[in-house]
Amino acid sequence: CTDLDLEPQSSLTSDNAFASPDAYQAFLARVYAGLSVSGQQGPSGDPDIKGIDEGFSNYLRQYWKAQELTTDEAVIGWSDAGLSDYHDHDWTAANQFITALYNRVFYQISISNEFLQETTDEKLDSRAVGEPLRTQIRRFRAEARFLRALSYWHALDLFGPVPFYTETHPHGEAPDQASRQDVFAFVERELLAIEADLYAPRQGPYGRADRAAAWTLLAKLYLNAEVYTGQPRYGDCRVVCEQILGAGVYALTPVYLHLFRADNHTSPEIIFPITFDGLHTQTFGGMTFLTHAAVGGRMDAADYGIDGGWWGLRTTRALVERFPGGSATADGRATFYTDGQTLEIDALSDFTQGYALPKFTNRTAAGAAGSHATFPDTDFPFFRLADVYLMYAEAVVRGGGGDRVRALAYVNQLRERAYGTTEGTLTEADLTLAFLLDERSRELYWEGQRRTDLIRFGQFTTHGRWPWKGGVKEGKPTEAFRELFPLPASELLANPKLIQNPHY
Amino acid sequence: DSSFAPAHDDAAPPGATLPLREALLRLQTHFGIDILFEETALDRQEVPRDAFDAKQSVEQNLTTLLHATGLQFRKIKHNTFLIKELPAGDTLLAPHRPLFGAPVPNEDTAADKEPTALSETYAISGRVTDVRGMPLPGVNVWEKGTTNGTVTNREGRCSLPVSEGAVLVFSAVGFRPQEVRVANRASVDIALRENVLALNEVVVVGYGAQRKEDVTGVVETVEVQSFNQGAIVTPDQLISGKVAGVQITQNSGEPGGQTSVRIRGGTSINASNEPLYVIDGVPIDNAPFNPRGFTAGRNPLNALNPADIESFTVLKDASATAIYGSRGANGVILITTKKGHAGEDVRVHYDGWVSAATLARGASVLNAEQFSHLIREQAPERAPFIGTAATDWSRAIYQTAWGQNHALSLTGGGKHSGYRASVGFMDQNGILKTSRTQRTSVSLGLREDLLNDQLRLDLHLKGAYAYDWFAPLTAIGHAARFNPTQPVYDADSPWSGFYEEANDLAPKNPVAELALTRDQGQQYRSIGNLQLDYQLPWLTGLSAKLNVGYDLQNGDRKRLLPTTLRSQYTTHGEIRVADVTRTNKVLDTYLTYRRAFEAFQSTVEMTGGYSYQDFRNVYPEYLGFDFSSTLQNELGFDNPRYVRQTEHVTTVLANRLIAFFGRMNYTWKDRYLMTVTVRRDGSSRFGRSHRWGTFPSAAVGWRVNNEPFLAQATWLSTLKLRLGWGVTGNQDIPDYRFLPTYMPGDGRTQVQFGDEFVSTLRPNGYDPNLKWEATRSVNLGLEYGFWQNRLSGAVELYHKKTDDLLFEVAVPAGANLSNLILTNIGTVENRGLEFSLNSKVVARQRATWEVGLVAAYNHNQVLRLAGSVDPDFQGYPTGLIFGGTGNTVQILREGEPVNAFFVFRHKLDANGNPLPDGVDHNGDGVLNPADLYQDLNGDGLVNEQDRAPFHAPAPQMLYGLTSGGTVGPFDWSVTLRAQTGNYVYNNGASYAALSRITTEITPTNLPTSYAATQFLVPQYFSDRFVERASFVRLDNLTVGCNPLSRSELVQLRVYATAQNLFVLTPYSGPDPEIGNISGKTEEMRYGIDDALYPRARTFLLGIHLSF
Structure with a gap:
């Protein structure tokens, strides 16, 4: 007997995995899950990314940290080696959090590619897949391409020139590096190409990417085009924003804070969420991190629908002071928790220094607790209408054409919701770039936008100062090259074709 | 007996003899067999030079050779024969007189070989044990220089009429012979030392056994008498410290916990570094493995009762382990359990x-006082x-x-069989x-x-x-x-x-953790x-x-x-x-x-x-x-x-x-x-x-x-x-790592699509090469x-x-x-x-x-x-x-x-103590790692790049x-x-x-x-x-x-x-x-x-x- 072919029994081979028609949707779900969970066992177990504690390997958790801890909006008190590098702006290519973020972004691209590879016409023919499943799969493919474009956008935003590969790339080979311009062009091309195959705005099931999600991503790409490629595309940004707004299916959630509650899936404002659920979508990253890490000190975890604080995240006085009147502001968007907390931070590791900021909670708008006290039901509003309003306004102000009056009206809608009155209403003269940067922070703080915004406004490194920037209490300017993260050292070793970003 | 007819025409003159040892060696070479014997048992034996017959089987030749020697042979395995003296009760201790031809006196002892008159004898009794005091049955006891002798019984006892001033010789296979002067004593008790090296020792190797002296690989055997004694739950511990280059480390003090065994250092990083265990010929799966980490027992080897083990043989080099091919790199440990032998008493x-x-x-x-003082x-x-x-x-x-x-345990043997049965019970509490x-x-x-x-x-x-x-x-x-x-x-x-x-x-x-957790595993x-x-x-x-x-x-x-x-x-x-x-x-x-x-x-x-x-x-x-x-x-x-x-x-x-x-x-x-x-x-x-x-x-x-x-x-x-x-x-x-596989997600990693939660299917990484x-x-x-x-x-x-x-x-x-x-x-x-x-x-x-x-x-x-x-x-x-x-x-x-x-590298103060943190030692106005640690790469910064192997x-x-x-x-x-x-x-x-x-x-x-x-x-x-x-x-x-x-x-x-x-x-x-x-x-x-x-x-x- 020399038979050595043993068929796996508790996992599936690619040959038999697609025997069930449900497999295609399950595989697509896995590509979505790449944003929310960390492996095939919830809340942790059988991880996708290895070499780091699984809870830390979560996409949203790492993306959020890179986008927020490097800015004036958030500080974290934990002593994990390499974590304070984000505040200090002195990260190296060996930083494990940057490595995990990079790995997560490219993992998402890889499984999106794998999905596309397994759903080509030839593959479907060979498995005799017929209608109507084939039509469904066509839409699945468009969504997978959207998710791939989303991650390539993150890649080019965070890392600049990155390895580039699509579903035709052979297994096992190291891909070539593409310039930021080329990746930009790819993302743009893809988003335009998949438009027709996606659901019309809000016509698909909640959680799925539709045309408006693709448009919002396109708008973000165009808004930052000058940073990414040197070529401003504000006009294109404005046009795409108009497309979204013209769809007429989105509306602001009447109460700002309800956007961040356990039942926010009912919000008419969210264009594309990362969904979480206390019972079905569990992770120690994602919203579990965002709700728990923000609680400590005298805060009662139960007030936020969770079972305990992780004593990590607070904010700096820069964000507090961005609201007129500081923590006593009339702006309803401010959610500072000040009891037992100091405004100033002398020691980053002390949770009670710096105001706490329980923006995301696991209680519903009506105050009911979520389905699980550890794993919130709250979804992360990745793209939402208010962001589109502000992008539209910024594109207009930056000379992208359009209508300043209309822009002002959008901004004022946000202001009125924030204040509950017209107290915060602006005049056209107030609509400046400086105002818009601040307003984006007031509206979108802790939503993973700040680093990109600061870079676009030239305030991230050599300009801009906030507590603990550069590792000193009062903050200091940092080097311009920090606007890009380094490619991880392990990646440079594995792929000798890659060239490291300057100065790393 | 016709089989003793000379087989060769060119035979030596009738009556010529040669030492039995030589005859046996000749037989050994001719048939390609191993003959194990104890040197002294053969000392004075002569056999006819022509007793060897190449046309006959090994057994027939041995029968012929040993017929009159007071010795018998036993086949202990294929191609291996043990020569031993006849057990008690058989017709033995016939005078060691060659049947054929006249005795050829040994030059040294010719005088001693003359039968001694029995008139001046008296009876002496004796008891023979091994060094641990276990009685030794079947030990030959004779009066030196005579044919007067006997064999010890089941309790290791014997009695023999001896002459005054006699010297008694005690000998048994596997033991060093001893001489004791009687000196008018009524009884003689002695302990015989094992003399394993006198035997042509056989060691087990992969798929067989070899004479130790013929082994070309690095094979070391530790036998039961050398085992560590004590409260040993895991068999590995029996040979800890006994074999050069074998590091046996208990991973913790947990009773029956896991052991790390390294034979000549670790060869791998992500594959196992543990040796292959082969128990009585069965290579076993010894990883305490569970895909989700929740293993039923602490150490799979614990299923083997240390009391049942006869020997460990450690194969260390590639000459010895290559026969185990893809499993030999970390060395091989062959475990042999105790057996019963034919002819043994119960x-x-x-x-x-x-x-x-x-x-x-x-x-x-x-302590509480120091702690509160510090606060x-x-x-x-x-x-x-x-x-x-x-x-x-x-x-x-x-x-x-x-x-x-x-x-x-119970051991014993029949004429052609040996058996051993044992039961064991061990109960060991941990100190935690x-x-x-x-x-x-x-x-x-x-x-x-x-x-x-x-x-x-x-x-x-x-x-x-x-x-x-x-x-x-x-x-x-x-x-x-x-x-x-x-x-x-x-x-x-x-x-x-x-x-x-x-x-x-x-x-x-911690007390609550111990008291409230119920965590038990059982394993057959x-x-x-x-x-x-x-x-x-x-x-x-x-x-x-x-x-x-x-x-x-x-x-x-x-x-x-x-x-x-x-x-x-x-x-x-x-x-x-x-x-x-x-x-x-x-x-x-x-x-x-x-x-x-x-x-x-x-x-x-x-x-x-x-x-x-x-x-x-x-x-x-x-x-x-x-x-x-x-x-x-x-x-x-x-x-x-x-x-x-x-x-x-x-x-x-x-x-x-x-x-x-x-x-x-x-x-x-x-x-x-x-x-x-x-x-x-x-x-x-x-x-x-x-x-x-x-x-x-x-x-x-x-x-x-x-x-x-x-x-x-x-x-x-x-x-x-x-x-x-x-x-x-x-x-x-792990299995299947070369195959593209898909892993379904569980019920807690689902994704919300509308009102539905969809389970996921993930393609796993693999390396086909x-x-x-x-x-x-x-x-x-x-x-x-x-x-x-x-x-x-x-x-x-x-x-x-x-x-x-x-x-x-x-x-x-x-x-x-x-x-x-x-x-x-x-x-x-x-x-x-x-x-x-x-x-x-x-x-x-x-x-x-x-x-x-x-x-x-x-x-x-x-x-x-x-x-x-x-x-x-x-x-x-x-x-x-x-x-x-x-x-x-x-x-x-x-x-x-x-x-x-x-x-x-921590900077040191004048007394050689590491510099304390929180002090701007280098006076650059900031507190950072440069105050404490050396800038090893000399780039003016102290960061990850300054960590070094140590x-x-x-x-x-x-x-x-x-x-x-x-x-x-x-x-x-x-x-x-x-x-x-x-x-x-x-x-x-x-x-x-x-x-x-x-x-x-x-x-x-x-x-x-x-x-x-x-x-x-x-x-x-x-x-x-x-x-x-x-x-x-x-x-x-x-x-x-x-x-x-x-x-x-x-x-x-x-x-x-x-x-x-x-x-x-x-x-x-x-x-x-x-x-x-x-x-x-x-x-x-x-x-x-x-x-x-x-x-x-x-x-x-x-x-x-x-x-």
Whole structure:
């Protein structure tokens, strides 16, 4: 007997995995899950990314940290080696959090590619897949391409020139590096190409990417085009924003804070969420991190629908002071928790220094607790209408054409919701770039936008100062090259074709 | 008797004789067989020169030769015959007079050979035992220089009429003969020393056995009489410190816990480094594996009762292990269990002991007074955290642990059969409260010679039922950190009346953890096989062997964590039940041909065969959580009524190994030896194009002492030079890693699509080109023995180079479906020198003293990790530490030892102490790492790039010293073990910093070592915490006595043993000896001292009883 072919029994081979028609949707779900969970066992177990504690390997958790801890909006008190590098702006290519973020972004691209590879016409023919499943799969493919474009956008935003590969790339080979311009062009091309195959705005099931999600991503790409490629595309940004707004299916959630509650899936404002659920979508990253890490000190975890604080995240006085009147502001968007907390931070590791900021909670708008006290039901509003309003306004102000009056009206809608009155209403003269940067922070703080915004406004490194920037209490300017993260050292070793970003 | 008619026309003149020894050697060469005999038994024997008949069978020739010698032969295995004196009751001790021709007097003793007149005789009685006091039946006793003799009976007794002033000679196979002057005594009691070297010793090797003196590989055997004694649960421990270059480390002090065994250093990084175990011919699956980490038992080897083991044979070099091909790289340990032999009397043995174990040395932490003083001084605002109690948490979690062991066996034999049956029961508590292990074992061994000894049948059946109580090991770390001013109990606490901290992330009350956790595992395991050895009738020397065996395991692990356990604040109770069924089937079949070519003075032995082994493991797991009840008494494992959420996952893993193997041994002139082996091995764990591998080996040996020019050097008993080379493999990696597979997600990783939650399907990463690790090794050895081997040993020099290292390596983004993929990359090297010495310092009748020393040097180095290396690349981080998520303190880097510590160089003050943190030492106006650590790369910054390799956890030198002896009825033995050059990262100390008191959410206790550093925040990566951990440990001290040595019927030995009596070390933590603390063979966490289950100091009283 020399038979050595043993068929796996508790996992599936690619040959038999697609025997069930449900497999295609399950595989697509896995590509979505790449944003929310960390492996095939919830809340942790059988991880996708290895070499780091699984809870830390979560996409949203790492993306959020890179986008927020490097800015004036958030500080974290934990002593994990390499974590304070984000505040200090002195990260190296060996930083494990940057490595995990990079790995997560490219993992998402890889499984999106794998999905596309397994759903080509030839593959479907060979498995005799017929209608109507084939039509469904066509839409699945468009969504997978959207998710791939989303991650390539993150890649080019965070890392600049990155390895580039699509579903035709052979297994096992190291891909070539593409310039930021080329990746930009790819993302743009893809988003335009998949438009027709996606659901019309809000016509698909909640959680799925539709045309408006693709448009919002396109708008973000165009808004930052000058940073990414040197070529401003504000006009294109404005046009795409108009497309979204013209769809007429989105509306602001009447109460700002309800956007961040356990039942926010009912919000008419969210264009594309990362969904979480206390019972079905569990992770120690994602919203579990965002709700728990923000609680400590005298805060009662139960007030936020969770079972305990992780004593990590607070904010700096820069964000507090961005609201007129500081923590006593009339702006309803401010959610500072000040009891037992100091405004100033002398020691980053002390949770009670710096105001706490329980923006995301696991209680519903009506105050009911979520389905699980550890794993919130709250979804992360990745793209939402208010962001589109502000992008539209910024594109207009930056000379992208359009209508300043209309822009002002959008901004004022946000202001009125924030204040509950017209107290915060602006005049056209107030609509400046400086105002818009601040307003984006007031509206979108802790939503993973700040680093990109600061870079676009030239305030991230050599300009801009906030507590603990550069590792000193009062903050200091940092080097311009920090606007890009380094490619991880392990990646440079594995792929000798890659060239490291300057100065790393 | 016509068969004695001269067979050759050219025969010597009738009546010519030659020494029996010579005749036997002639027979041995002619038939290519082994004849084992005891030199002295043959001393005075002469046989007719023409008694040899080449046309007759071996048996017929032997019958002829021995007919009148008072000797008989027994075939003990194929091609091996044992010559022994006739047992009592047979017609023996006929005068040693050659039947044919006149006696040829020996020149020296011619006078003595004259029959002695019996007129002046009187009767003397005697009793013969071995050195442990066990009676020796069948010992020949005769009056020196006469034919007057007898044989001892079952109790080792005899009586003989002797003449005045006679000298009695005692001799038995396997024992050194002794002469005793009677000197008018009425009785003579003597103890015979074993004289194993006088026999042509046979050692088991892979798929067969060889004469020890013909072995060209590095094969070391430790037999039962040399085993460590004491409260030993895990069989490995029996030979700890006994074999040069074999490091046996208990990973923790848990009763029956896992052991790390390294034979000549580790060869791999992500594949297992553990040796292959073969028990009575069945290679076993020894990884304590569960895909989700919840293993049913602590150590699979525990299923084997140490009392059933006869010997361990360690195959160390490739010449010996290449016959195991893809599983040989880490060495092979062959375990042989005790057997009964044909012709043996029925005997019953009982072994029993009781033991008490206490904590040898635990973590030293601040007491309540010191702790509250520190808070008042350093963080007065945190005074509310100071409680009113004074709790020694360490005292609260440890206990004096009692243990007991009983083993009962029955051995005996019929005319053509031998049998042994045994039962055993062991119950051992751990020093950490609630930890405990129990084992009930049975074994049956049967040996039967059939078809006129042409067919031998061996049957081994072993079964064990092990029950383990697992204590939550987190309690150890929690005891070190829990606030010592707080009480154990708090009547108002919602946590089952135990005091707990308000903050969820604070340490949990360790006493509550121990009291409330119910965590038990049970495992049935049976290992068995049937071996048939058939001597084919149509060609002398050709035999066919068949070995059919199995290794079955069935067990479960159940854990219940009630909602009132503090750690359950998120999951609200958890029941976890993991079942396991492992099935391992083995079939080996091979032919052996052995032939002597007298004309060429050559002996050839060839073996060739086929081996098949199939493993199928099924792991169903059930998880229930989120209880609706807080009443822990109502909750049971089988009561899912309270469970609100459940999950079921079943993992099925399978792999198969198929091999073709061959070996040739060639001996020329009994001096020049050669062994060539080759194995062609296939494994289902690798893809089609990499599935088969070839593992060759070749070795030569030179028995220098058999050279004629050394014939006069009687002081030289053994001198053998050996040189061996070979290639072995390692395939011990997870299954299916070469295949593209999809893994379904569970019910808690679903994705919301509208109102629906959709389960996911993930493509897994894989490497289609995965293949074995290949270890090439060379060994140069010298065996020596002087003065009848009273001083003997070996020196070995080796070099091992492992290529295609199986390593979970970072792959380029886009190349695969995970960031780390198990692949073949890199090279690791081990070089070493081993030395062993055995000395019989005193070998007298009433007193003996032996000393054994083993010493080994090993140097381990990563030679290569990847094809092209970025000069700034630091290496691959390994060695997760406690404190801060994902921090690592070791590295794999080219040119460094495996898992070298990777740390900053701490700047020192004038007194050599590390500079304190929080001070701007360099006066640059900022507090940063540059104040504390050296800028090693000189770039003006102190960052990750300034961490550098600094020592490694593997020892450079391993020593073992064994000594033992007897004085009258007393015996004693001692085992000392030492290591040097090994370093430990003291995680218990590095965790300590003032921030634990001042800024930790809840202040936690600190180790007393904090006083020496007084860091404000933890300096995890300071070289300060990489400590020298050389040590000398007194593993074992035993004193025994045989008080009833005069009893006829009952033999009794009582003994007392102390284990781990002391450790001498410069290491400041609890214990310098740290094994692999990851709990997984494929994941190494060596040399990191992180709240380990401490080793116990054990005292034991035991008896051995036989009748």
